[in-house]
Amino acid sequence: MSQHLKNGQIFPDLKIPALGGGALSLPGDLAGSYGxxxxxxxxxxxxxxxxxAAFANASDALSQAGIKVVAFSVDDEAATAExxxxxxxxxxxxxxxNVETVIGATGAYDMQVPTRGHFLETTGFVLAPDGTIVNAVYSSRAIGRLVPSDVIRLVAFMKSSVK
Known part of the structure:
Protein backbone atom coordinates (compact mmCIF):
# COMPACT_ATOMS: atom_id res chain seq x y z
CA MET A 1 0.00 0.00 0.00
CA SER A 2 1.32 3.43 -0.93
CA GLN A 3 1.85 5.97 1.81
CA HIS A 4 0.08 9.31 1.90
CA LEU A 5 2.35 12.33 1.58
CA LYS A 6 2.81 14.41 4.71
CA ASN A 7 3.11 18.12 5.43
CA GLY A 8 6.74 19.21 5.19
CA GLN A 9 7.71 16.58 2.60
CA ILE A 10 8.92 17.71 -0.80
CA PHE A 11 6.31 16.77 -3.40
CA PRO A 12 7.77 13.88 -5.44
CA ASP A 13 8.86 14.34 -9.05
CA LEU A 14 5.91 13.49 -11.26
CA LYS A 15 5.46 13.94 -14.99
CA ILE A 16 2.00 13.91 -16.56
CA PRO A 17 1.25 14.49 -20.27
CA ALA A 18 0.14 18.12 -20.70
CA LEU A 19 -2.77 19.31 -22.77
CA GLY A 20 -1.34 20.73 -25.99
CA GLY A 21 1.94 18.81 -25.72
CA GLY A 22 4.86 18.45 -23.39
CA ALA A 23 4.38 17.46 -19.78
CA LEU A 24 3.36 18.81 -16.43
CA SER A 25 6.56 18.54 -14.42
CA LEU A 26 5.72 18.54 -10.75
CA PRO A 27 6.63 20.15 -8.48
CA GLY A 28 8.96 22.08 -10.82
CA ASP A 29 6.20 23.84 -12.78
CA LEU A 30 5.05 25.46 -9.53
CA ALA A 31 8.50 26.37 -8.16
CA GLY A 32 8.86 29.83 -6.70
CA SER A 33 5.14 30.28 -6.01
CA TYR A 34 2.60 28.68 -3.76
CA GLY A 35 0.98 25.98 -5.83
CA ALA A 53 -15.26 25.48 -12.41
CA ALA A 54 -14.70 27.07 -8.99
CA PHE A 55 -10.91 27.14 -9.47
CA ALA A 56 -11.33 28.51 -13.01
CA ASN A 57 -13.67 31.24 -11.74
CA ALA A 58 -11.24 32.09 -8.93
CA SER A 59 -8.19 32.22 -11.21
CA ASP A 60 -7.76 36.00 -10.89
CA ALA A 61 -7.98 35.88 -7.08
CA LEU A 62 -5.59 32.93 -6.98
CA SER A 63 -3.14 34.73 -9.25
CA GLN A 64 -3.34 37.91 -7.15
CA ALA A 65 -2.55 35.78 -4.10
CA GLY A 66 0.52 34.39 -5.88
CA ILE A 67 -0.90 30.88 -6.28
CA LYS A 68 -0.37 28.73 -9.38
CA VAL A 69 -2.74 25.84 -10.14
CA VAL A 70 -2.33 22.65 -12.16
CA ALA A 71 -4.77 19.76 -12.50
CA PHE A 72 -4.90 16.33 -14.10
CA SER A 73 -6.85 13.10 -14.38
CA VAL A 74 -6.80 9.83 -16.29
CA ASP A 75 -9.05 11.37 -18.98
CA ASP A 76 -7.59 11.25 -22.47
CA GLU A 77 -6.48 14.41 -24.26
CA ALA A 78 -9.74 14.90 -26.18
CA ALA A 79 -11.91 14.66 -23.05
CA THR A 80 -9.54 16.99 -21.18
CA ALA A 81 -9.60 19.55 -24.01
CA GLU A 82 -13.41 19.57 -23.97
CA ASN A 98 -1.11 6.57 -15.22
CA VAL A 99 -3.07 5.41 -12.17
CA GLU A 100 -0.34 3.19 -10.72
CA THR A 101 2.38 5.82 -11.19
CA VAL A 102 0.32 8.51 -9.44
CA ILE A 103 -0.66 6.16 -6.60
CA GLY A 104 2.97 5.14 -6.15
CA ALA A 105 4.14 8.76 -6.01
CA THR A 106 1.32 10.33 -3.98
CA GLY A 107 -0.67 7.64 -2.22
CA ALA A 108 -3.88 8.80 -3.93
CA TYR A 109 -6.87 6.49 -3.73
CA ASP A 110 -8.22 4.84 -6.86
CA MET A 111 -11.46 3.25 -7.97
CA GLN A 112 -12.41 0.77 -10.66
CA VAL A 113 -15.95 1.03 -12.03
CA PRO A 114 -17.07 -1.00 -15.07
CA THR A 115 -18.71 2.02 -16.72
CA ARG A 116 -15.84 4.45 -15.93
CA GLY A 117 -12.75 2.27 -15.93
CA HIS A 118 -9.83 2.72 -13.55
CA PHE A 119 -9.47 6.27 -12.23
CA LEU A 120 -7.95 8.30 -9.41
CA GLU A 121 -10.03 9.65 -6.57
CA THR A 122 -9.94 13.36 -5.84
CA THR A 123 -6.68 14.42 -4.22
CA GLY A 124 -5.32 17.91 -3.67
CA PHE A 125 -2.06 19.41 -2.51
CA VAL A 126 -1.04 22.92 -1.56
CA LEU A 127 2.70 23.43 -1.96
CA ALA A 128 5.02 26.10 -0.60
CA PRO A 129 7.29 27.89 -3.11
CA ASP A 130 10.09 25.37 -2.39
CA GLY A 131 7.85 22.40 -3.29
CA THR A 132 7.12 21.26 0.26
CA ILE A 133 3.61 20.15 1.05
CA VAL A 134 1.71 22.49 3.36
CA ASN A 135 -1.64 20.73 3.00
CA ALA A 136 -2.79 17.42 1.53
CA VAL A 137 -6.42 16.41 1.02
CA TYR A 138 -7.12 12.77 0.19
CA SER A 139 -10.61 11.62 -0.68
CA SER A 140 -11.61 7.98 -0.92
CA ARG A 141 -14.75 8.84 -2.89
CA ALA A 142 -16.38 11.77 -4.71
CA ILE A 143 -16.58 14.30 -1.87
CA GLY A 144 -13.90 16.00 0.23
CA ARG A 145 -11.72 18.32 -1.81
CA LEU A 146 -9.85 21.63 -1.88
CA VAL A 147 -11.86 24.79 -2.60
CA PRO A 148 -10.29 28.04 -3.86
CA SER A 149 -11.36 30.26 -0.94
CA ASP A 150 -9.76 27.91 1.59
CA VAL A 151 -6.55 27.74 -0.45
CA ILE A 152 -6.35 31.55 -0.67
CA ARG A 153 -6.94 31.89 3.09
CA LEU A 154 -4.37 29.19 3.90
CA VAL A 155 -1.71 30.79 1.71
CA ALA A 156 -2.44 34.24 3.21
CA PHE A 157 -2.01 32.72 6.67
CA MET A 158 1.21 30.95 5.64
CA LYS A 159 2.63 34.19 4.21
CA SER A 160 1.70 36.20 7.33
CA SER A 161 3.24 33.64 9.70
CA VAL A 162 6.56 33.66 7.79
CA LYS A 163 7.22 37.35 8.49
Missing part, protein backbone atom coordinates in the same frame (compact mmCIF):
# COMPACT_ATOMS: atom_id res chain seq x y z
CA UNK A 36 -2.07 23.78 -5.99
CA UNK A 37 -2.12 20.33 -7.55
CA UNK A 38 -5.62 19.02 -8.21
CA UNK A 39 -6.10 15.38 -9.11
CA UNK A 40 -9.69 14.92 -10.26
CA UNK A 41 -11.72 11.82 -11.03
CA UNK A 42 -12.69 12.74 -14.58
CA UNK A 43 -14.81 14.96 -16.79
CA UNK A 44 -17.89 12.84 -16.00
CA UNK A 45 -17.84 13.53 -12.23
CA UNK A 46 -20.30 16.29 -11.20
CA UNK A 47 -18.28 17.12 -8.07
CA UNK A 48 -15.10 17.49 -10.16
CA UNK A 49 -16.96 19.75 -12.59
CA UNK A 50 -17.97 21.99 -9.67
CA UNK A 51 -14.45 22.05 -8.21
CA UNK A 52 -12.72 22.79 -11.49
CA UNK A 83 -13.40 19.86 -20.15
CA UNK A 84 -11.06 22.88 -20.37
CA UNK A 85 -13.25 24.50 -23.03
CA UNK A 86 -16.45 23.85 -21.05
CA UNK A 87 -15.13 25.47 -17.87
CA UNK A 88 -12.75 28.01 -19.49
CA UNK A 89 -9.91 26.62 -17.39
CA UNK A 90 -6.92 28.98 -17.65
CA UNK A 91 -4.32 26.91 -15.81
CA UNK A 92 -2.15 24.01 -16.98
CA UNK A 93 -3.96 20.72 -17.35
CA UNK A 94 -2.63 17.21 -17.62
CA UNK A 95 -4.29 14.17 -19.14
CA UNK A 96 -3.86 10.42 -19.48
CA UNK A 97 -2.29 10.07 -16.02
Missing amino acids: VILIYRGHWCPFCNEQM FVRKHRIPFKMGHSA
